[in-house]
Structure formats: structure tokens, C-alpha cells
Amino acid sequence: MRIREFAPQDWAQVWPIISDVVRAEETFVYDPALTADEAYDLWVDVPPGRTAVAVDGERVLGTAKMGPNRPGPGSHVSTASFMVAADARGRGVGTALCRDALDWARRQGYAGMQFNAVVESNRAAVEVYLREGFTVVGTVPGAFRHPTLGRVGLHVMYCEF
Template identity: 55%
Template sequence: MIIREASGQDWPAIYPFFTEIVAAGETYAFPEGMDAEQARPWWMEQAPGRTVVAVDGDTVLGSAKMGPNRPGRGAHIATASFMVDPAHRGRGVGRALGEHVLDWARAQGYHGMQFNAVVETNTAAVRLWQAIGFEILATVPETFEHPTHGRVGLHVMYQRL
């Protein structure tokens, strides 16, 4: 597996699993039913942000986007989002992307990384982020409409770099 900068040519490979993950309604509060051009700016970051893909040959396994959490006085803290193609889960793609993003943030001089909205029922992601050094600072209750669990909390997670 190689992690590299995403290009516009990668979007057609990302969009199908982006759509599948958003439609599942379990992890992201992105608008549903977007066509490829409507969805692109939700995932393909512009500078100073960055989007990467994890690939095996020509196959895109997953993707991450990263950048400053807030502009101005909040720009010293990074944030990131991750999607792994459901067909390629269980191969360590999420961990590899998470470690890549942390390495990038350190190299860019960020002071910390904050995840603003990790769905509390996404236990695999919560365990992974805790395993690579994030802590749950708070859980905002009933802030995410989960399709099977109803209203669940969103964790704010943080790691000092």
C-alpha cells in the first residue's frame, strides 16, 4: 500500500465509496444524494488543506483529507477526515492513513490535531484513534442522527503533537 497526494484523476475512484459511506448514514453528516461534482468539494481539499489516497496498484483503498481545523487563531491545530472503501476494510488502511496524517501534521508544524465529530457508535474508528494517541475530550450528546441507533453523541477527540 502506498499513500500519495490525491489528484483530480482519483476522484472517480473515491466518489463511489464516498457515496456509499455517506448514504449508510453511520459516520458522516454530509448531505446525501450529491452527484460527483456536488460531492467533490466536500472531500477534495484545497490548499492549505490536502487530500491523499491509499492505493494498491491502481486500486484506491481509501482516502483522507486534512488541513487546519480553523482559520486564523485556530490554524495551529489540524483536523482530518477518513474514508476506507468498505470493500477494503480490515487491511490496515485506516491506521495507515491515520499515521500518515499525523506525520504530515507534525511535519507542517501543527501543535495538535482535533477531530470535531467522531460518531460515538463508530467503535472501530474510536478504538483506532485512541490506539494511535487520541483522547476523547468530550461527547456532545444526541448530535448525530444514526439510522439504526437514533440520536447518538459526537466525540471531540484530540492529540497534542
């Protein structure tokens, strides 16, 4: 597996990953009625941001987007989001994408990386982020409506460089 920059021809494989994750309503705060065009505009970042894919040969296993967390006085802190194909989970794809995003942010001179809304029941992602140096700086109780668990918290997580 390798991580590389997103190319427009990747969209045919990236969109099904995004669609599946969003429609499951378990880990992202995106509208489940999100269209492919809306998702493209939301996910594919332009500089100073970046979109990447994890590939095995020609197959896209996962994707990441990263960039400044906020504009202006908050632009020294980065953020990132990750999605992995259902059949590629548990194989280190999310970890590789997270490490790639952290490396990218450090090279760009960011002071740290902040995740604004990590669903606390997404244990696999939370464990990856903790292993990679993030801490939970706060949790908004009941801020996410999970389809089977009901209202669960959203973590704000931060990794200082």
C-alpha cells in the same frame, strides 16, 4: 498498500467510496443527497490542506483529507477525515491514512489534530484514533441520527503534538 497525494484521475474511484459512506448515514454528518460535484468541492483540499489516497496498485482503497481545523487564531490545530472502501475495511487502511495525516500535520508544524465529530458508535474508527494517541475531550449526546441506533453522541477528539 501505499499512501500518496490525490490526483484528479483518482476521483472516479474516490467518489464511489464517499458516496457509499455518506449514503449509509452511519459515520459522517454529510448530507446523504450529496452530489459528486459537491463532494469534490468538499473533499478535495487545496493548500494549506491536503487530500490523499491509499492505493494497492492502481486501486484506491481509501482517502483522507486534512488541513487546518479552523482559520485565524485556530489555524495552529489541524483536522482530518478518512473514508475506506467497504471491502477494504479491517485491513489497516484507516490506520495507515490516520498515521499519514498525523505525520503530515507534524511536518507542517501544527500543534495537534482535532476531530470535531466522531460518531461514538463508529467503534473501529474510535479505536484507531485512541491507539494513535487521541483522547475523547467531550461528547455531544444525541448529536448524530444513526439509521438503526437512533440518536448517538458525537465525540470531539484531540491529539497534541
